[in-house]
Amino acid sequence: MDISSILQGGYQHPLSRQWQSKRQLTKAMLMYPIFISDDPDASQLIATLPGQSRWGINKLEGFLAPLVKKGLQSVILFGVPMNCNKDYRGTPADDKEGPVILAIKKIRSLFPDLYVACDVCLCEYTDHGHCGLLHPDGTINTAPSVERIAEVALSYARAGAHCVAPSDMMDGRIKSIKRALIDNGFGNKCTLMAYSAKFASSLYGPFRDAAGSAPSFGNRKCYQLPPGGRGLARRAIQRDAAEGADIIMVKPAMPYLDIISDAAQLTPDHPLACYQVSGEFAMVHAGAAAGVYALRDMAFESVDGMLRAGATLILTYFTPDFLDWLDN
Ligand SMILES: NCc1[nH]cc(CCC(=O)O)c1CC(=O)O
Numbered sequence: 188m189d190i191s192s193i194l195q196g197g198y199q200h201p202l203s204r205q206w207q208s209k210r211q212l213t214k215a216m217l218m219y220p221i222f223i224s225d226d227p228d229a230s231q232l233i234a235t236l237p238g239q240s241r242w243g244i245n246k247l248e249g250f251l252a253p254l255v256k257k258g259l260q261s262v263i264l265f266g267v268p269m270n271c272n273k274d275y276r277g278t279p280a281d282d283k284e285g286p287v288i289l290a291i292k293k294i295r296s297l298f299p300d301l302y303v304a305c306d307v308c309l310c311e312y313t314d315h316g317h318c319g320l321l322h323p324d325g326t327i328n329t330a331p332s333v334e335r336i337a338e339v340a341l342s343y344a345r346a347g348a349h350c351v352a353p354s355d356m357m358d359g360r361i362k363s364i365k366r367a368l369i370d371n372g373f374g375n376k377c378t379l380m381a382y383s384a385k386f387a388s389s390l391y392g393p394f395r396d397a398a399g400s401a402p403s404f405g406n407r408k409c410y411q412l413p414p415g416g417r418g419l420a421r422r423a424i425q426r427d428a429a430e431g432a433d434i435i436m437v438k439p440a441m442p443y444l445d446i447i448s449d450a451a452q453l454t455p456d457h458p459l460a461c462y463q464v465s466g467e468f469a470m471v472h473a474g475a476a477a478g479v480y481a482l483r484d485m486a487f488e489s490v491d492g493m494l495r496a497g498a499t500l501i502l503t504y505f506t507p508d509f510l511d512w513l514d515n
């Protein structure tokens with residue numbers, strides 16, 4: 188055998204196999220998405236998201252304390268308003284007594300070292316379930332949408348969020364949120380994470396179920412990116428970086444590793460997040476339940492792909508599992 192034919196000499200041992208990865212998953216790379224209910228005592232399992240629940244404000248301490256003890260370092264909050272008056276402009280999104288603002292304050296005071304990010308969108312709070320404000324014909328009205336989204340982001344920053352993460356995909360929102368943060372004294376206090384390349388995916392089903400945010404008519408294809416649109420994704424990533432995003436995100440993750448890799452090359456000086464979304468999590472679980480693979484092996488394999496593509500931060504519902512798995 189020729190010398191240059193031999194590769195196996197380099198990965199005979201579990202440790203030497205680890206050296207073959209440029210980067211390995213650490214606890215600091217994990218951001219855990221959690222659903223905050225407006226029922227203060229809720230701890231309600233979500234049928235389509237194995238092991239995940241909607242949590243009321245009074246249950247957050249019991250839920251999060253054991254995870255923080257295991258090394259949880261960041262969360263991203265999603266509001267789930269079950270009993271509010273939704274309207275055309277998503278008024279309950281920044282209700283001072285609403286679940287997100289109460290949860291930010293509560294988590295900041297209970298866990299001073301925990302990094303708190305907030306998803307910013309209107310779809311959970313609009314009566315039509317779309318992510319922006321609409322023209323009478325049902326199409327997105329961009330200018331007032333962006334204005335309203337910036338207002339909501341600023342309210343979350345004021346409540347103490349370390350990071351705001353707009354997921355609405357309206358053009359121009361990064362620039363106007365950054366402007367609002369700067370003009371109100373939060374320029375150096377609040378990080379802006381842009382869901383830059385968010386695709387119109389079939390993988391959001393369990394989330395819409397969990398958050399009650401499915402559109403009442405139509406779909407999101409005129410604002411979320413078409414799955415084949417690699418060029419559009421590249422333009423969106425560059426635009427958001429130019430508009431002042433501090434972190435770039437790609438979403439979903441598993442079917443979009445080329446986009447993660449593009450982002451790593453286009454904006455190499457930004458942290459790069461990817462979101463392993465609800466449908467990916469459900470899919471990995473379903474395969475394990477069907478005996479296709481071991482859950483833990485597949486979960487690690489999925490994240491290895493994201494790290495290999497260039498992600499430095501991973502939003503995943505597997506976070507509590509990884510905190511355990513990384514310890515043994
Ligand atoms: N703006 C809503 C929003 N924010 C995050 C997700 C998906 C997250 C997941 O599926 O885990 C969605 C769903 C959607 O756009 O329809």
Ligand SMILES: [Zn+2]
Nearest residue numbers: 308309310318
């Ligand atoms: Zn939305």
Ligand SMILES: [Zn+2]
Nearest residue numbers: 306307308354
């Ligand atoms: Zn969102």
